[in-house]
Amino acid sequence: MGPSSFQDDEVSLLRFLTDLQQTAHGPVPHPGDLVWWMYQSPLFKPETSIQLIRNNQQDIQAVVFSDPPEWASLTVHPDLQNPTAAIEAAEDHARQHGRQELTLRTGSGQPDFEELLLKRGYVPSPHKSALMEFVPLPQVPAPVLPEGYCLSNMQGLQDLPARVKVHQEVWNSRRFTLQALKNIQSHPLYDAGLDQVVVAPDGSLAAYALIWMESVHGTATFEPVGVHPLHQRKGLGKAVMLSGLRALQDRSATRITVSTRESNTPAVQLYESLGFKTTGHFLNYGRRFTD
Incomplete structure (x- = not known):
């Protein structure tokens, strides 16, 4: 088993992440997370920043997403006995780009994997992200907006430059x-x-x-969510998420998540007010290379 380049394997990779929504022992990226990471910048090159670890049957067993090179998200299949190849792939990628240190991001609930990182000299960081899951309600409340504001979506709004601008701001x-x-x-x-x-x-x-929903298991995630600096403290974040939750309820979503830095207290409080509960964490481990 060894690392392979991304090549044309996006479909298999998304299927791997889709299946993990049901089988993983801890938090894993949603397929929508991967699409957002890959496509949010036209400069991103998946063939150099995504590495796949396969078994002898060529099934994907782990994914290494490195962008920038000194940071990598590691997602491993729960049946993978030895994820060393995934860690080494991330380390090699960092070294090839002249980096002297590396931060690895992985989901909680994997004690054997975390122990392996510690043995390889990685140090846990106090900075972590909470994965929060929506507790279903019989009916999601209707959004309330200040006077003059209205809700829409990109089906009814064709102003693409405006959509880009709000994200940039x-x-x-x-x-x-x-x-x-x-x-x-x-x-x-x-x-x-x-x-x-x-x-x-x-x-x-x-x-x-922006909400992503996969159709196999019906899981969905919010990635990303934002309010323009000039329009904050007006309840717009809550309103746009309620609108999204109602849309997901109409689509019979089975599981809805959002993640944010645990230190981002306003975001955590917003999500909790909507009915999200923390179910796990994305942890960061760092080390410096001595060779």
Whole structure:
């Protein structure tokens, strides 16, 4: 068993993550997370930043997502007895790019894997992200918006530059471009009806929530969610997420998650107010290379 390049294996990779939504022992990325990570920047090159670990039958057993090279998300199949190859693939990728240290991100609930990281010299970081799961309600409450604001989605709104701009303003980043949005919208997992937005009185976009739902098991995740800095503290984040939850309820979603840094208290409190509960964590382990 050894690492292989990404090549044309995106379908198999998404199927691997889809199946793990039911079989993993702890938090794992949703297929929508991977699509967002891959397509949010047109400069991302999956053939160099994604490595697959396969068994002798060529089934995927682990995924290493490295972007930037000094950071890697490791997702391993629960039946994988020795995930050393996945760790080494991430380390080799970091070294090849001249990095002297590496941070590995993995889900909690894998004591053997965490012990292996410690034996290899990794140190747990106090910084971790909470995976929060929505506790189903008989009926999701209707969103309430300030006067002049309204809810929509990208089925009914064709202003792509406005959709790009609100994301850029929320995250103070120009990495997400019009071409990136078009790439995302062309992906089979993208659903314009689940790309929820809040329209401000002046016609600009004030908030958004991009939701991903896979059709095999019906699991869904919010990634990402944001409110424009000029429109914060108006309840727009809660409103756009309630709208998304109602849309997912209409689609009979079986499991709905969102993740955020545990230190992001406002986001955690928002999600808790909507009925999300923390069910696990994405942990970070770091080490410096001595060779």
